Amino acid sequence: MCLGIPMQIVEIDGYNARCEAKGVEREVSLFMLQDDTVAVGDHVMVHVGYALQKLSPQEAQSTWELLDQIVDSQEALS
Amino acid sequence: MSQTSAKTWLALIRELELPRPVKLMNVCGGHERSITFSGIRGALPPDIEIIPGPGCPVCICPEEDLHEAIRLSLEEDIVLVAFGDMLRVPANVPKNEPRSLEQARAAGADIRPIASPQEAVAIARADPDKPVVFFVAGFETTTAPVAAMLAEGVPDNLLILLAARLTWPAVAMLLDSGEAAFDALIAPGHVATVMGPEEWSFVVDKHRMPAAVAGFTPESLLAATYSVLRQTIEGKPFLDNCYPELVRPGGNATAKRWLSEVMEVVPANWRGIGVIADSGFALRPAWQHLDARGVFPAPVEERRRAGQMPPGCDCAGVVLGKIYPDQCRLYGRACTPRNPIGPCMVSDEGACRIWWSSGLREPRVA
Numbered sequence: 048m049c050l051g052i053p054m055q056i057v058e059i060d061g062y063n064a065r066c067e068a069k070g071v072e073r074e075v076s077l078f079m080l081q082d083d084t085v086a087v088g089d090h091v092m093v094h095v096g097y098a099l100q101k102l103s104p105q106e107a108q109s110t111w112e113l114l115d116q117i118v119d120s121q122e123a124l125s
Numbered sequence: 126m127s128q129t130s131a132k133t134w135l136a137l138i139r140e141l142e143l144p145r146p147v148k149l150m151n152v153c154g155g156h157e158r159s160i161t162f163s164g165i166r167g168a169l170p171p172d173i174e175i176i177p178g179p180g181c182p183v184c185i186c187p188e189e190d191l192h193e194a195i196r197l198s199l200e201e202d203i204v205l206v207a208f209g210d211m212l213r214v215p216a217n218v219p220k221n222e223p224r225s226l227e228q229a230r231a232a233g234a235d236i237r238p239i240a241s242p243q244e245a246v247a248i249a250r251a252d253p254d255k256p257v258v259f260f261v262a263g264f265e266t267t268t269a270p271v272a273a274m275l276a277e278g279v280p281d282n283l284l285i286l287l288a289a290r291l292t293w294p295a296v297a298m299l300l301d302s303g304e305a306a307f308d309a310l311i312a313p314g315h316v317a318t319v320m321g322p323e324e325w326s327f328v329v330d331k332h333r334m335p336a337a338v339a340g341f342t343p344e345s346l347l348a349a350t351y352s353v354l355r356q357t358i359e360g361k362p363f364l365d366n367c368y369p370e371l372v373r374p375g376g377n378a379t380a381k382r383w384l385s386e387v388m389e390v391v392p393a394n395w396r397g398i399g400v401i402a403d404s405g406f407a408l409r410p411a412w413q414h415l416d417a418r419g420v421f422p423a424p425v426e427e428r429r430r431a432g433q434m435p436p437g438c439d440c441a442g443v444v445l446g447k448i449y450p451d452q453c454r455l456y457g458r459a460c461t462p463r464n465p466i467g468p469c470m471v472s473d474e475g476a477c478r479i480w481w482s483s484g485l486r487e488p489r490v491a
Contacts, residue, residue, distance in 0.1 A: 062277065094267070095241050113342050
């Protein structure tokens with residue numbers, strides 16, 4: 048869904064990156080950020096496995112808090 | 126902007142003196158999920174409403190495309206891949222036919238849910254002699270990655286069945302119809318991240334309606350709410366950007382360049398709504414050899430099947446923001462996530478599914 052997940056870049060290999068969020072690692076494509084300067088340690092907003100844009104660590108943090116809140120309330124209801 | 130807390134935004138909103146009740150519309154399943162789960166609706170003063178509008182690409186995926194995906198998966202020797210929430214979307218079929226991709230899979234079709242276009246590439250590479258059809262329903266946030274996947278290069282056996290849509294034309298259609306039942310727009314944050322906020326200028330320029338791009342945290346959504354209310358009070362609409370952390374002027378230029386290189390914009394059918402001008406994507410000639418529709422032409426009778434919602438289902442009204450999910454005749458009665466009648470109860474971005482999963486289980490008593 049369009050909510051997107053902020054992830055931190057752990058390793059870069061060409062257009063592909065290994066990214067991490069909350070201890071989970073995933074392959075993420077940096078193809079749509081190929082004209083930007085992207086480095087290990089940067090945060091990116093990921094949607095369907097593609098980084099849409101870079102974002103600040105603060106913004107990543109507040110989005111994670113939102114995702115936790117949604118997951119918690121869904122678990123409480125199920 | 127994100128430094129201001131949700132509590133502060135709410136206090137600011139409560140201090141406003143509105144000349145009349147104001148109904149905001151959001152057009153993004155992610156916005157709706159955040160608004161519903163953070164309890165924003167209940168915290169707002171009663172004269173401020175937020176209604177979910179066209180924010181679910183799976184919900185408006187035309188029936189003829191569903192039929193085509195189901196038929197290809199059953200009749201051709203292929204693997205069909207699609208984002209997970211596409212699998213349970215029901216089509217209208219005679220009683221003895223599979224009514225969803227999930228039922229086609231139970232009947233023996235090789236259908237695999239994926240979470241990323243890169244998984245489709247991996248599946249095609251693993252079985253190079255077999256056509257792999259990637260059934261794509263999505264808005265710009267999904268379509269741009271699919272275009273990037275194609276631009277980067279895919280194996281020849283990866284075919285695309287495209288049912289992708291643009292977000293803004295449905296809002297333009299609603300506003301042009303003169304029947305729009307909302308007074309201000311919360312524009313989608315990640316669509317604007319990719320395409321740029323300027324796409325939404327028409328709301329302000331042509332229709333003099335307040336608008337603000339929002340992110341997904343309660344703070345950003347409340348900042349956008351405050352902005353459009355202030356615009357309403359002052360009578361000076363402008364397109365505000367309450368998600369500057371990601372939304373930059375012009376959007377993501379690289380993503381847009383690949384998108385326009387790979388795909389062109391065409392008129393497209395929206396299930397239960399009809400054809401909307403400039404609202405769909407089609408592969409450009411250089412990629413047409415990967416178009417599943419060209420490789421496997423549909424029988425003529427199939428092309429004629431019209432894009433209706435299931436009988437009794439009010440999804441079209443829900444998608445267009447004309448009614449709230451719990452005002453549907455079937456909500457919580459005949460239609461639940463376990464036994465969905467309409468697509469809005471299936472997709473994670475469907476407003477009915479979101480409301481249901483937040484604990485709202487009862488239909489509204491008329």
